[in-house]
Amino acid sequence: MEYVYAALILNETGEEINEDNITAVLDAAGVDVEESRVKALVAALEDVDIEEAIETAAAAPAAAPAGGS
Amino acid sequence: MEYVYAALILNETGEEINEDNITAVLDAAGVDVEESRVKALVAALEDVDIEEAIETAAAAPAAAPAGGS
């Protein structure tokens, strides 16, 4: 899940969600970053409306987080 | 919320959730880090079982109406 959290931090700060930025955040957290996971995340998020996903989640926090890895 | 996400990354990686580590993560994300918010976060999380807190749905009255309509 740390990769997704990293993307969400960038989303909050308005920084671009790209490979370099995600890698930098994870590096700083001491994560042994897997480049391919970063690439997959960046490609996948291109098709996700993050704001919408956040709002949907925020509207229903009663639903406990699913088993994120 | 970026401060919370930073704490969550550290929690996932098993790194200590302290001021230095949170600041490093946020710095890497280009956040103009406010020391007091970092301090407050560390203080708030001090006695918290993070895993449990993550899983316990926040009593979110905002959610209730959504569910009921």
Place this chain on the structure above:
Amino acid sequence: MEYVYAALILNETGEEINEDNITAVLDAAGVDVEESRVKALVAALEDVDIEEAIETAAAAPAAAPAGGS
């Protein structure tokens, strides 16, 4: 809740809801009456339309979740 019940008895009988009357009812029921609670009760009821409160309550809880979007 006995203070509230006492006020409602007076409301039913049409007697004035004042400190003396409430104290009398509670006394008769063997309550160790606390003057301050009686005062607070009378003050709090001053602007309450009891009939309306009962009726609103009957209507409200059903409506509430739907309304608060």
Place this chain on the structure above:
Amino acid sequence: MEYVYAALILNETGEEINEDNITAVLDAAGVDVEESRVKALVAALEDVDIEEAIETAAAAPAAAPAGGS
């Protein structure tokens, strides 16, 4: 209604719900007490678990007022 409230007050204070006590409470509220109703109420409440009945109201006020005509 005042007869039932009188019983509720006695229930709260832990006093016995008998004819004398109910009559005393109602008297104090200026009610012109009907002995037969007091008798009937006391008899009827003998087999009722008042706490349980009250709790059902607290748990589901949405349903209760709706039903009460």
Place this chain on the structure above:
Amino acid sequence: MEYVYAALILNETGEEINEDNITAVLDAAGVDVEESRVKALVAALEDVDIEEAIETAAAAPAAAPAGGS
């Protein structure tokens, strides 16, 4: 509600919920404290398990939508 909030603060800090303490908190908040209301509050809370009462609030939002059909 400020009187109730004051009681909740004292409850969190483990301080006794008595007239002096509540008055001090409200004073600090610039409230024109009414002694009788403080007394009434302390009396009302005397035998109350505050933690338990608070928990009913946490349970609430989940329940509300279910009831409001």
Place this chain on the structure above:
Amino acid sequence: MEYVYAALILNETGEEINEDNITAVLDAAGVDVEESRVKALVAALEDVDIEEAIETAAAAPAAAPAGGS
């Protein structure tokens, strides 16, 4: 939660929700106030419509509180 309660007291009394006032209220309650948490709270509340947040909450739990005494 005491920090949030303190903010709500100030909201009720119409006092400004700033660091000094929150600190004063908590001090009076014997809280060992952490400046950073006060700062974080004030910052988080900056753009929040407190009345609205409370009302949304109030709409929901109305139904719930179980086990009334």
Place this chain on the structure above:
Amino acid sequence: MSESESVRRTETIPQWKQDEVDALVDFIQGYSSVGIVGVAGIPSKQLQNMRRGLHGKAEVRMSRNTLVTRALDEVDSGYEELNEFIAGQVALIGTNDNPFGLYKQLEESKTPAPINAGEVAPNDIVIPEGDTGVDPGPFVGELQQIGASARIMDGSIKVTEDSTVLSEGEVVSEDLANVLSELGIEPKEVGLDLKSVYSEGVLFAPEELAIDVDEYRADIQSAVSAATNLSVNAVYPTTQTAPTLLGKAAGQAKALGLHAAIENEELMPELVARADAQLRALAAQIDDEEALPEELRG
């Protein structure tokens, strides 16, 4: 003679071949990700359109397979792993884009195409329920022959339920190809078929490159829920969670107020309503109507 040729091939090759290999090496080294795509069965005009559509994002380079292999071997450093995917009609594809993004783009650019007799079904072939629009005639029999439930209704031939007429991996018969053609069903997806990508030291198979966007969306939502829960439960207010915290605190105060029957203006209406509800709940437990006032009789 063939032996001497093969010897010569490994040692010296004609200059034009060496030039082509050099060009291919340049191509491979010019992109951060290089893959092998299958181009079999793509009409040349469609292929041209696809190449144009990729312009600026990815480049397709066709050559002889032997020369591509030679070029990959020459570049070495991992790229030679792509050799095992070089068979049949393939081409090189190069991009500086994310390989996951490349896969996505190639998938999106695929277009449906008819399937011919003798070809292998790439997936289950289904004839959907509905009116075929074909007038009553021998076509009903043809449909039934290939395993579709069909009959004549209301003056035309109808397929009465979704009918799977061929399973994935089976060979298309002449009869089936004719029926599909008659119905205009195009079961194939034609396009640049990514077989593998070598990207910055990692070899990806297509199934590794296929990302489930819904899963990522769900992960985002889980992450938001986790942060929201943590923020509220640890009472660390953020702009997003401050209203929830305020609401929670207010709800607690109200719950306490109602529980303890604290007499104040805000709670009074609800306390009154509660008393009324309790009264009615108790009355509902009383069987004897004599004991109840008229308004409470059941």
